[in-house]
Amino acid sequence: MNVPMPTRAPYPFATIEPRWQKAWAEADCFRAAQPKQPGSEKPKKYILDMFPYPSGAGLHVGHLEGYTATDIIARYWRMRGHNVLHPMGWDAFGLPAEQHAVQTGTHPRVTTAKNIQNFRRQIQAMGFSYDWSREIDTTDPAYFRWTQWIFLKLYEKGLAYVAEAPVWYCPALGTVLANEEILTTPEGPRSERGHHPVERRPMRQWMLKITAYAERLLQDLDLLDWPESLKEMQRNWIGKSEGAEVDFPVTDSSQKITIYTTRPDTLFGATYLVLAPEHPLLSSLTTPENRAKVEEYRQASSSKSDLERTELAKNKTGTPLGSFVINPVNGEKIPIWVADYVLASVGTGAVMAVPAHDNRDFDFAQAYHLPVRHVVRPISGKMGEKAFVEDGVNFDSGFLDGLPTPQAKAQMVDWLVKNRHGRAQTRYKLRDWLFSRQRYWGEPFPIVWRDGHPQPLQEKDLPLTLPEMEDYQPSSSGEPPLGKVISWKNLSNGSVRELNTMPQWAGSCWYYLRFCDPQNASAPFGQDAERYWMGNGGVDLYVGGAEHAVLHLLYARFWHKVLFDLKIVSxxxxxxxxxxxxxxxxxxxxxxxxxxxxxVNPDDVIAEHGADALRVFEMFMGPLEQMKPWSSKGMEGSVRFLARIWR
Structure with missing residues (x-):
């Protein structure tokens, strides 16, 4: 007779987990000690998650993977006798809440508060050891007062300026979008959010001069314990290159076109010159008989994204201006074309085309039957039929004949400098940061305009808060929603407030510093608190998604370096x-x-299996850094594992 095995008693999570979560909260178990408080004599550890945007959808199990990992590390260091700072907050400004307001009339503040409440409830149900006394919200005036204060520091340092910039404008969203927020589709460029048509428009924008820090952002990657692949992504984004600027005189004119090239050794092979459609000299260099075609081409290119324009596989298009320049190295007259594979934002917006030694120039030359002149050959082997783009040896290059590429480059730069036709130049792909958004739900700029000039607000006037509104829709002219609040916009002394707001990136650029001293009402953070928590190289462990590998991390590093130069951080x-x-x-x-x-909604998993089982499974799925699928069967394994331990 078979005796049935007794069923294993399940782990009674429904009674144990809430009881202990309540006990931890009441005892304030996870509060970190500030400098000079009891407990601060212990060595510190600062363990940080990238704080979430509180969306209407709530948390999903992907968020919780990183939070579980950092919680384990935080608890480990506490048990090892460390004073651990492990905070949580909300990156709460952003377009989704504003779009919801446009559709429903509900104030973004109401939507955001409701979403934060839901996120907080979900996170607390997981039993993580966050210090909730340090909770911050980027939309809180007590917080964004200091975001505005940091902007004023950037402005005082000459790092914030206004420029007329060709930008992607989305009429449906009523705002300017960054290049990274544009999708290339068969129907044309579209916004990543909502899939709406976008167009190029020149608009007055605030810019931040991140390019002034390009070299330090590059060099200081060596100080960091980051994955090499991520460092490489930042290096590529910054895109340092060494080369030369060359001046090409325009025939029958006093004008000249300056180009930037990383291959000055190929100057003898230049057979035409190309301008970007946005180049400022395009109109003045176009002959009357070519004007209609050039204007038609310029208009057509304005609806393409940078990605579309520079796609290597696409057919190259362009049209001649009818004017010519002189190649300074050999006196040859070569034609000027306009083509959208050249971007105004890269180099000088003009390139010397050397089809024998550049793939895009070669494709363009083939399409329009332009001459191809070889001036560099392989050190060994034969030339192929396509462009030869590697290093080699110069020939048919006058004084460069017989020189290998590195020496030919140096020799040509020396010749250009000596003959006043150019100069050595280091350049970066990194562009200044477009910092304006034509939205309501963002930090207002602490700026007023008087007689066409921007004037900063005084520190005593911060925070500058948003006015109450009922209609969040931008005007069809592109003027931001804030322009509709006349009483807020126009001041009694005749000045006018800046109507743009800051991008969502602003609040996330420095939040890790506010966590060091979140109740400070007289400064963004105290010096003692910053030195204590940011000692030994800053945040000890920062965990988040790879989608922030470039922009958030680059922007935060930039702001931090500015604060370091101002001696505000250590x-x-x-x-x-x-x-x-x-x-x-x-x-x-x-x-x-x-x-x-x-x-997969964590609420459902916790209700069925408990938070401990979910945490165990999140860690059992595989290495933290890897992509992996959710598995209900695997979840059951974690439940059985906890039942065994409970017995």
Missing amino acids: HPEPFQRLVNQGIILGEDNRKMSKSVGNV
């Missing part, structure tokens, strides 16, 4: 060690998405 880098968590896919191996219906 170390040149904010995040000593960084780990990128992988994405958790749905059970169907696709990215979790509401539209696909494969999102």
Whole structure:
């Protein structure tokens, strides 16, 4: 007779977990000691998650993977006798709440507060050891007062300026979008959010001079314990190159066109010159008989994204201006063309075309039957039929004949300088940061305009808060929503407030510093608190998604370096060690998405299995950095594992 095995008693999470979560909260177990407080004599550890945007959808299990990992590390260091700072807050300004306000009339503040409440509830149900006394919200005037204060420091230092910039404007969203927020589609460029048509418009924008810090942002990567792949992404984004500027005189004119090239050794092979459609000299250099075609071409290119224009696989298009320049190295007259594979934002917006030694120039020359002149050959082997773009040896290059590429480059730069036709130049792909948004729900700029000039507000006038509104829709002219509040916009002394708001990036550029001293009402943070928590190279461990590998981290590093130069922070880098968590896919191996219906809601998992089982499974799924699919069967394994321990 078979005796049935007794069923294993399940782990009674429904009674144990809430009881202990309540006990931890009441005892304030996870509060970190400030400098000079009891407990601050211990060595410190600062363990930080990239704080979330509180969306209407709530948390999903992907968020919780990183939070579980940092919680384990925080608890480990506490048990090892360290004073651990492990805070949580909300990156709460942003377009989704504003779009919801446009559609429903609900104030973004109301939507944001409701979403924060839901996120907080979900996170607390997981039993993480956050110090909730330090909770911050980027939309709180007590917080964004200091975001505005930092902007004023950037302005005083000459790092914030106004420029007329060709930008992507989305009429449906009523705002300017960054290049990274534009999708290339068969129908043309579209906004990543909402998939709306976008267009190029010249608009007055605030810019931040991040390019002034390009070299330090590059060099100081060597100070950091970050994955090499991520450092490489930042290096590529900064895009340092060494080369030369060359001046090409325009025939029958006093004008000249300056180009930048990383291959000055190929100057003898230049057979035409190309301007970007946005180049300021385009109109003045176009002959009357070519004007109609050039204008038609310029208009057509304005609806293309930078990605579309520079796509290597696409057919190259362009049209001649009818004017010519002189190649300074050999006196040859070569034609000027306009082509959209040249971008105004890269180099000088003009290139010397050497089709024999550049793939894009070669494709263009083939399409329009322009001459191809070889001036560099391989050190060994034969020339191919396409462009030869590697280093080699110069020939048919006058005084460069027989020189290998590195020496030929140096010799040509010397010749250009000596004959006043050019100069050595170091350049970066990194562009200044477009810092304006034509939105309501963002930090107002602490700036007023008087007689056409920007004037900073005084520190005593901060925070400058948003006015109450009922209509958040921007005007069709592109004027931001704030322009509708006449009483807020126009001041009694005749000056006018800046109507743009800051991008969502602003609040996330320095939040890790506010966590050091979040109740400080007289400064963004106290010096003692900053030196204590940011000692030994900054945040000890920073964990977040790889989607922030470039922009957020680059922007935060830039602001931090500015604060370091102003002696407001004590170390040149904010995040000593960084780990990128992988994405958790749905059970169907696709990215979790509401539209696909494969999102796993942690509320459901906790209700069925408990927070401990969910935390165990998040860590059992595989290495933190890897992408991996969710598995209901795997979840059951974690439940059985806890039941065994409980017995």
